[in-house]
Amino acid sequence: MHLNDSPMIPSLPAADLSRAVQWYEEKLGLKPVMDLEFAGQLYRTGGVHWIIYETPSAGTGKHTLGGFVVPSIEEAMAELRAKGVVFEEYAMGDQGPTTQNGISRGENGGAVAWFADSEGNILSINELPPGMSLA
Numbered sequence: 001m002h003l004n005d006s007p008m009i010p011s012l013p014a015a016d017l018s019r020a021v022q023w024y025e026e027k028l029g030l031k032p033v034m035d036l037e038f039a040g041q042l043y044r045t046g047g048v049h050w051i052i053y054e055t056p057s058a059g060t061g062k063h064t065l066g067g068f069v070v071p072s073i074e075e076a077m078a079e080l081r082a083k084g085v086v087f088e089e090y091a092m093g094d095q096g097p098t099t100q101n102g103i104s105r106g107e108n109g110g111a112v113a114w115f116a117d118s119e120g121n122i123l124s125i126n127e128l129p130p131g132m133s134l135a
Contacts, residue, residue, distance in 0.1 A: 007049070009049050009050060009051060010048075010050040010051070010065075010066055011040070011050065011051045011052075011053055012050065012051070012052045012053075012065055012066065012117070012119075012121050013052075013053060013054075013055045013057060013058035013059070013119065013121065014040075014052050014053065014054050014055070014058050014118075014119045015054070015055070015056060015058040015059060015119055016054070016118075016119070017040065017041065017052065017053070017054040019118050019119070020052050020117065020118050020119050021041055021052065022118075023117055023118035023119075024043070024052070024117070026083065027080065027083045027084060027085050027117075028080070028083075028085075030043055030045065031043075032052075033049075036051065036053075039051065039053060040052050040053030040054065041053075045068065046068070046069070050066070058119040058120065058121065059119050059120025059121060060120075061121070061122070062122065063122060064114060064122050064123065064124050065121050065122060065123060066123055066124075067112070067123060067124035067125065067126045068123070068124070068125050068126065069125075069126050069127075069128060069134060070125050070126065070127060071127070072127065073103060073111045073112075073113055073125060073126070073127040074103075076125045077102060077103070077113055077125065080115070080125070085115050086115060086116075087099075087102030087103075087113050087114065087115050088102065088113075088114040088115060088116070088122070089102060090104065090114070097112070099113070099114075102114075106129065108129040108132075109129040109130045110126070110127060110128055110129040110132070111126070111127040112124050112125070112126045112127075113125050
């Protein structure tokens with residue numbers, strides 16, 4: 001078995017799966033592609049499959065659980081803010097990011113903004129530095 005050739009499916013926890021499914025549809029415009037019954041809801045974005053599943057430990061991690069790569073962070077934030085998504089502000093100095101208007105910019109031209117979903121999970125949107133590609 002070679003894990004290099006095996007897809008990894010990220011999982012996001014939800015204390016209330018119905019609430020999470022509704023939030024992801026209303027705020028991010030995402031709908032599940034498959035109901036996995038007790039295992040949760042399967043989503044597909046950007047060619048990647050991921051799961052939202054129900055667990056009482058949802059929202060206990062205060063780190064970024066996943067991020068979406070977008071072509072323009074400002075445009076993506078404007079669209080999400082119009083749907084009620086609130087972006088985090090950080091001023092962590094040497095211990096982490098500092099944001100201005102919700103955006104932390106890297107010296108290389110990349111940018112990231114964080115927000116919490118309905119379950120308290122921290123997600124991000126990311127604009128890659130000029131010339132960088134995930135392909």
